Amino acid sequence: MPRKSTLSKGLAVAFAVLAVSAIGGMVSMMIVFKIQTSNLTMTERPTEPTTTLAPPPVMRLPRSLIPERYEILVHPHFYSRIVEEVNVTTPNQTLFFNGSSTVYFRCHQPTKYIFLHSFELSVSPLLVKDHDENGQLKVTSYQHHDDESDFLEIELEENLKTDGNYSLSLYFEGEISEYLQAMYVSRYTETNFDSPTSARRLFPCFDEPDMKAVFQLTVIHRVGTFALSNTLQQSKQINTDWKYTKFFSTPKMSSYLLAFTISEFLAMDSPKSRVNIKTYARPEAIAARHTQYAAGITAKILEFYEGHFELQYGFQHLGQVALPDLEPLAMENWGLITYQEGALLYEEGVSSLLHKEVITTIIAHELAHQWFGNQVTMKWWNEVWLNEGFATYMSYLAVNHAEPSFQIKLIMDDLHAAFEEDALLTSHPLSAPPNDVQTTGEILGMFNAISYSKGAMVLRMLANYVGEKAFDDGIRARNGKSQYKVSNIMEYWTTQMGYPVITINTTSGAIYQKHFLYNSSAVSRYGLTWLIPITFTTNISGLNNVWLDKKGPGNEFISKKGEWILANVNATGYYRVNYNLENWERLLWQLETNPSVKKYVHVFSTIFYHEKERSVVMGSLVDILWKRNIQDNLYFFPRRLQKSQRRANSDVFSMFRYICLSQLCTDEAFFCLLFSIHTNLRSVIYCQAVAAGGKKEWEFAWEKFQSSTDTSEKDQLRKALSCTKQTWLLNRYLSYTLDPDKIRLMDATSTINLIAQNAAGQALAWNFIRLPHFCVFNHINLCLQLIRFKDNTEMNGAYRATLQAIEQTQVNIQWVKENHDTVLEWFERETAHLE
Numbered sequence: 001m002p003r004k005s006t007l008s009k010g011l012a013v014a015f016a017v018l019a020v021s022a023i024g025g026m027v028s029m030m031i032v033f034k035i036q037t038s039n040l041t042m043t044e045r046p047t048e049p050t051t052t053l054a055p056p057p058v059m060r061l062p063r064s065l066i067p068e069r070y071e072i073l074v075h076p077h078f079y080s081r082i083v084e085e086v087n088v089t090t091p092n093q094t095l096f097f098n099g100s101s102t103v104y105f106r107c108h109q110p111t112k113y114i115f116l117h118s119f120e121l122s123v124s125p126l127l128v129k130d131h132d133e134n135g136q137l138k139v140t141s142y143q144h145h146d147d148e149s150d151f152l153e154i155e156l157e158e159n160l161k162t163d164g165n166y167s168l169s170l171y172f173e174g175e176i177s178e179y180l181q182a183m184y185v186s187r188y189t190e191t192n193f194d195s196p197t198s199a200r201r202l203f204p205c206f207d208e209p210d211m212k213a214v215f216q217l218t219v220i221h222r223v224g225t226f227a228l229s230n231t232l233q234q235s236k237q238i239n240t241d242w243k244y245t246k247f248f249s250t251p252k253m254s255s256y257l258l259a260f261t262i263s264e265f266l267a268m269d270s271p272k273s274r275v276n277i278k279t280y281a282r283p284e285a286i287a288a289r290h291t292q293y294a295a296g297i298t299a300k301i302l303e304f305y306e307g308h309f310e311l312q313y314g315f316q317h318l319g320q321v322a323l324p325d326l327e328p329l330a331m332e333n334w335g336l337i338t339y340q341e342g343a344l345l346y347e348e349g350v351s352s353l354l355h356k357e358v359i360t361t362i363i364a365h366e367l368a369h370q371w372f373g374n375q376v377t378m379k380w381w382n383e384v385w386l387n388e389g390f391a392t393y394m395s396y397l398a399v400n401h402a403e404p405s406f407q408i409k410l411i412m413d414d415l416h417a418a419f420e421e422d423a424l425l426t427s428h429p430l431s432a433p434p435n436d437v438q439t440t441g442e443i444l445g446m447f448n449a450i451s452y453s454k455g456a457m458v459l460r461m462l463a464n465y466v467g468e469k470a471f472d473d474g475i476r477a478r479n480g481k482s483q484y485k486v487s488n489i490m491e492y493w494t495t496q497m498g499y500p501v502i503t504i505n506t507t508s509g510a511i512y513q514k515h516f517l518y519n520s521s522a523v524s525r526y527g528l529t530w531l532i533p534i535t536f537t538t539n540i541s542g543l544n545n546v547w548l549d550k551k552g553p554g555n556e557f558i559s560k561k562g563e564w565i566l567a568n569v570n571a572t573g574y575y576r577v578n579y580n581l582e583n584w585e586r587l588l589w590q591l592e593t594n595p596s597v598k599k600y601v602h603v604f605s606t607i608f609y610h611e612k613e614r615s616v617v618m619g620s621l622v623d624i625l626w627k628r629n630i631q632d633n634l635y636f637f638p639r640r641l642q643k644s645q646r647r648a649n650s651d652v653f654s655m656f657r658y659i660c661l662s663q664l665c666t667d668e669a670f671f672c673l674l675f676s677i678h679t680n681l682r683s684v685i686y687c688q689a690v691a692a693g694g695k696k697e698w699e700f701a702w703e704k705f706q707s708s709t710d711t712s713e714k715d716q717l718r719k720a721l722s723c724t725k726q727t728w729l730l731n732r733y734l735s736y737t738l739d740p741d742k743i744r745l746m747d748a749t750s751t752i753n754l755i756a757q758n759a760a761g762q763a764l765a766w767n768f769i770r771l772p773h774f775c776v777f778n779h780i781n782l783c784l785q786l787i788r789f790k791d792n793t794e795m796n797g798a799y800r801a802t803l804q805a806i807e808q809t810q811v812n813i814q815w816v817k818e819n820h821d822t823v824l825e826w827f828e829r830e831t832a833h834l835e
């Protein structure tokens, strides 16, 4: 799922703002998976001693009781509409919910205590039944732990017996969140509830991913609304003001996958397929057919996965809901996937191609989770890369099937996201020891580019090594060929942080590997080496494969006839490659005389951070790219652009055009005015218009933003508003993030990040988030991170992000020091004739 942290590379960027954007990036990742991790705050088990000399505490529920089935009744008392009438007393809105639940469980070890999770719920009275002897057990006491564990501890008069079948029934009451957590109210006239997970905030439960159980849910909601959940409606009953919707039992699943919504949304059906797919959204979005693209592509992707995995999706139905407010971009709840509107709604002629790419990618990722994550789930959050890496890798295959032109950018984005984060000393292995991932901060810290992007890249390398067919067979049968060898190789890549750079000398044939770090003066503390499957090709031979371990291969890499050698073909390996200068020159010559997208991909994936050869190679490559792509296009750009708009909308060229235009518009606003605004280019042009203008232009854009009901257009305008160079307007914009009527809760943090990315807004944003009022309003998540950030003795997600920001800044400074002269020289040479 959607994640991506962006750290500015400019030397001028001060640490403070890097820290902000790192926290922001982390917060955005955190948001994406808040649902899975929210409040998994495990502290020490209460019965164990807490001295500094004790071994690291185990902060997990005891395994003495294992849940099997829940029966839950939830009743939110919220009014979806309050109509004011003359002479009639209007009811007060209420954010209260209550309900009852019974959990059936089995005892695996005798115990007098029942531990489960319950967060900010009042719980009473308790009934514990023995189903083998048809008796009742006396509860002597119960208490909520007053710490981060969220434990509800219930003490019984006598022991529960091994293999005994019991149940616990209770009533609960809680408050609906205004901050998009657990069950919350979306600020939209069509009131909407969503409780994607944070199950312990809704009802007391065993809220850990491997404590799978069957859930049977009944929701009581106001007449005039309707409820959706993971399964279809089994029965409904109406009682004057209230409707009781009972859902079928779910399959055995993790509590974080439970979801329900209450809304007045309408649905669009997907084209006929084996599974009945419905896409739900605001009635006006359905009427305008903004759900049409998602409805079509979902059917296509689901069918692809069923064929690919040779395993049917678990239900006969699939609901997907476009929510006006949702803090993750999307959440893979089994059978009821929830999305932010922007991640699902697409408007032909208004939304950009990039937006379409985002929608396709997110849908492909969430659908992959219906197998990887929902059917097969990681045991604990230290292995979250298994969920996320597999879903990300599988989404490449699905995107290639549904929208082939999007795939290459998608893979390259992930490769570089992983390369960037994993080249820091502050990175971590894919798979961490469970004891290292216990606190909320440690769990949140695992939801990053390593788990998503590196996870996917390592799987891609493995699939390339064993062959895609064998890889798929291995997934299907969970018993791939040469299993031993595979797990042996994988260990190098999953239990060690970082990745290697391979250096090849084509004159002597020497080849060696080294832990790659951005900071070339840093010393890798662990002396890491990898077992590396290397693919390579030359201009006179086809594809070759060799292994590189500590000893290295034979003489494969000697260039006997002056041929070039290119390793890591199609960038399928998770490593960088460096060569001797002669080979670089041959490769660059090849690139210049016979360019192809694939070869660019290679060179891009390896080139940017090499050591001695870096300056020369960088200079030459910039030279080639400049000549090929930018300079050639500059004079004819508007004409070419107009021409290219007529071409098919869906190719890499459109992306390239977008990038070129953002460069050109920055310097030459003139070019931007020469053609009508194509949807793919709108965001760049809006941004430049606001940046070039003053109060009048900004207010015009603000007015448009407020009045627009189109998700795409609104998003482009929200970004553009952060582009102004007027600090007082940026200050005004920052203050709007405190008012959910102006900037929606889910957009508040990213709006501050956008402002922080504007050079004129960096200091403002940093000062803004440190103001006392900041934590009072709607920035709860960011605020929590800042509090932890201040108390940085704790090794939590914010702390790791801070360390990464510091390291990244040092690397940026070093990079500029080393490359400043080369780049400057190049610019002076290239611009000498322009006077």
Ligand SMILES: [Zn+2]
Pocket: 001, 365, 369, 387, 388, 391
């Ligand atoms: Zn995911």
